[in-house]
Amino acid sequence: MERLPIVVATGEAVREVPPEQAVVSVRSESKGRSRESVLERLTQRSAAIAAVLDQFAAAVERRESAGLHIRPQLKRRGEEVLAYHGSIATEVIVTDFTVLGDLMLKLGAEELTTVSGPWWRMRPGSRAGADVRQAAVTDALEKAGEYAAAVGARVDRLVEISDVLSGGGFGVGGGMMRSMAAQDSQSLELEPELQTVQATVKVTVTISEPTLPGA
Template sequence: MTTSPQPAPYGTPEVPRVAVRGEARLEVDPEIARIGITVSARGTDRRGALDDLTRRNSAVLDLVKSYGDAVEKLSTGAFVITPQLTGKGRGERVRSYHGRVHVTATLSDFTALGELATRLGDLELTGVDGPWWSLRPDSPAHRDARQQAVREAVQRAREYAGALGAELTALVELADEGAEGPSAPASPSGARTRGYAGGGAESEPRALDLEPQRQTVYARVNARFTMSPPQL
C-alpha cells in the first residue's frame, strides 16, 4: 500500500511559503456598564434584621426597575445573614445579626447611570461599586478588529513576497488567535458610594457625572501563504 507524499511543512524552492501574523488594536466607546449594589442590615434580633434587609432590598429593586429600558439586566447574587458572637467559651452568645444582599445592574443608557448610582448610594445602608464599562459579546467592534487583523496579515505577507520579487499565490492556513476585550473588567471610575441614612425630607443628591471609559479590542491571526519562486 502506498501513500501520497505529504507536502513539506515549510514549502519547497518551487513553492515557498511565507508565515506572518496580523494584529489589530481598536479603541471604541463602551456599550454597557455594570454597577454592583450591596444592601445591608443589622440588628440584635434575627427576624428584625431579615425584615430590614427585605425592605431595603425591595427599595433597591424598585428603584432600579423604575428606569425601565435603560436597565438591560438586573440580577441578585449572594444573600448572607450571619450571627455576630460575643465572648468566648461557655459565655459565648449572639450579639447581633448582620445581613447582606448583592445585586448587579447592567445599563446601556449612560445618561441614567449617574443618576441611578447616586440615588442608590443615598439609600439606607446601601453601597454601590462601579461602574465597570464593557462591550457586548456580539459587538461589531470584535468583527471589525478581526477583519483588520486579517487585512494586515495579507498586507504583511505581500510586502515580504514583494521584497523577494515574488507574489502571493494561495492561502494555506489562517489561524485565529481570538479577538478579546480587556482581560478584566475595567477599573471603577468614580461611582463608589455608601449611604447610611435615608433621604427623608431632604432633596435628592445631584447626579454623578460619569465619563465612559473607552474599551480596547484586540485581534490576532496567524497566516501562511504560498508564493511564486523569489528572484534572488
C-alpha cells in the same frame, strides 16, 4: 508536483471604542437582634432597590441577585449571639449611560446601601471584536504580500489563519469606580472610558516561485 514556498506573517489591530455596558454593584445591609428581623429588613431594602431600578427599566439591560449573606456576631467568649449582620447584593448592567449618574445617586440614597462602579466593558460577543479581527487579518495578508514582493513573487493561496492571542480581546481598564452611600448630591456626571479592543493573528500562505536577484 513541485511544492510552492510558504510565507508566515503576523497581523495586528488595535481599536479604542466606546463601552457598551456599565456594571454597577449594589449592596444593602442590616443588623438586628434576630435573624428574622434582619431578613425582613433586607427584604424591604431589596424591594426598595428593585423599585428604583424599575424607574430606569429602559436603561437597565439586566439585574441579578449577587448574593445574600447573614452571619451571627458572637460574644468574645462562648456561643451567645449578640446580633445578626446581613447583606444582599445586586449586580446591574446598564446600557444607557445618559441616566447612569442619576441611577447611581438614587440607589446610593437608599438606607444602608452602598453602590460601587461603574465598571465599563464591551458586550460579550461584541461586533467590535469581529471588526478588529478582520483588520488584523488584512494587516497580516498585506505583510505576506510585501514579503512575497520582496523576492519577486506574489501570494498564491491562503493556507491557514490562526489567533496568536485571544482574537478580538477586550483590554481591561480600571474604569471609573465609585463607592457611595446615601448622599445629598443632586447630579453625577460620568464619562464612559474608551475600551481597547485588540487582535493578533497569524496567516500562512503559499507564494509563487520567487525571482531572486542574480538568480
